[in-house]
Amino acid sequence: MKTLGVLGGMGPAATVAFLARVQALTPARGDEDHVRVLMDMNPQVPNRHTQPEAAGRTLGEMAARLRDAGAEVLAMPCNTAHAHAGAIRAAGLPFIDMVVETARVAAAGGATRIGVLATPGGEALYAEALAAEGVEMVRLSEADRARFMAVVFGVKAGDTGPDQRTAMRGLAAALVAAGAQGIIGGCTEVPLLLDAGDAAVRLTDSAEVLARVCVETCL
Numbered sequence: 001m002k003t004l005g006v007l008g009g010m011g012p013a014a015t016v017a018f019l020a021r022v023q024a025l026t027p028a029r030g031d032e033d034h035v036r037v038l039m040d041m042n043p044q045v046p047n048r049h050t051q052p053e054a055a056g057r058t059l060g061e062m063a064a065r066l067r068d069a070g071a072e073v074l075a076m077p078c079n080t081a082h083a084h085a086g087a088i089r090a091a092g093l094p095f096i097d098m099v100v101e102t103a104r105v106a107a108a109g110g111a112t113r114i115g116v117l118a119t120p121g122g123e124a125l126y127a128e129a130l131a132a133e134g135v136e137m138v139r140l141s142e143a144d145r146a147r148f149m150a151v152v153f154g155v156k157a158g159d160t161g162p163d164q165r166t167a168m169r170g171l172a173a174a175l176v177a178a179g180a181q182g183i184i185g186g187c188t189e190v191p192l193l194l195d196a197g198d199a200a201v202r203l204t205d206s207a208e209v210l211a212r213v214c215v216e217t218c219l
Contacts, residue, residue, distance in 0.1 A: 002218040003036045005071025007062050007088065009043040010078035011156040014188035014207065018077035021211035026219070035218045038071045048080045048121060060087035067091045075214050077188045077207055079122040096217060098210040102184055103129035106204040111182035113138050115175025117148060117168070117194075118186030126186050138180040144171055155189040168193040176200050 004022070008015035019037065028034045040062045046054035059081060063074055074088060074095045082099050089095050103126060106114050115138035116126045123139060130137045140148055151167050172183055172194060182202045185191050191205045 001035065002072040003038060003070050004214055004218050005063070005066030005069070005074045005093070006037060006039040007042070007059060007066070007074065007076040007078075007081075008039050009041045010045055010048070010076075010081055011189065012041060012043055013155065013158075013160075013192060015039075015041060015077055017192060018188065018207045018211055021208055022214055025211050025215045035215060038066055038069050040066060045081070048078070048083070049119065052083065055081065056084040056087040059084045060090055063088040063091035063093070063095075067093050073214070073217055075210055077210055079125065079186050079188065079206055080119045082125055083121055094217075096210060096213050098206050098213075099125045099129050099186075100132075101213050102126075102186070102204055102206040102209045103133050103135070105209050106130070106182055106184050106202075107133035107135045109182055109202050109204070111180075111202065112136060113179050114182045114184055115139075115172075115178065115180030116184045116186045117171060117175070117190050118184070119149065119152070120145065122186045126184060138175050138178050140171065140174060141178075144174050147171065151193070152187055152189045155192055160192050165193045165198075169198045172199045172203070 026034050045058050048055045074093050113136045127137045148171050154164055175183055183199050185205045188207045191207055196203045
């Protein structure tokens with residue numbers, strides 16, 4: 001069994017939910033059958049949107065510390081921060097790319113146009129990953145993107161109430177109305193508000209995909 005190192009805290013609630021998925025997806029009969037996890041829960045990572053260079057340096061330092069603590073595989077439940085995958089891989093450990101893995105799973109469902117609920121940085125990463133799978137990405141309108149970011153920051157502030165859930169369902173519906181045949185929850189705050197049954201098309205949860213690959217890689 002390999003030790004998993006998690007670069008977390010972006011945001012904290014999404015990281016905790018991801019770890020719960022790792023636990024739930026592990027086919028264990030007792031404590032000793034579960035994956036050993038080393039985690040750096042660091043909500044002080046510089047803003048991935050406004051301070052990308054500082055964020056990259058911090059993530060690289062986190063990866064090196066996890067390596068030195070005994071991690072053998074790295075994962076990060078934050079899609080946007082995958083723009084700094086190179087800095088993380090510089091630590092010399094295998095790094096599971098949740099964007100690439102999620103795009104692959106979503107494309108395997110047969111959809112040729114997939115909508116993405118993600119930050120602008122996450123959208124850019126998914127556009128590339130989906131294109132590599134031969135799939136067209138459907139984007140939110142500028143107005144809906146602003147609404148999406150407001151909802152995400154609301155979750156980071158602790159609001160996962162009914163108004164937030166209604167707003168996220170509306171954003172998913174907007175992608176379907178724009179022609180999406182499937183949807184990717186490309187921000188780890190999305191599954192805190194949106195369930196598979198809330199969308200009219202197949203929903204691929206990036207946090208679920210990452211957790212599943214982590215379990216498969218470490219066992």
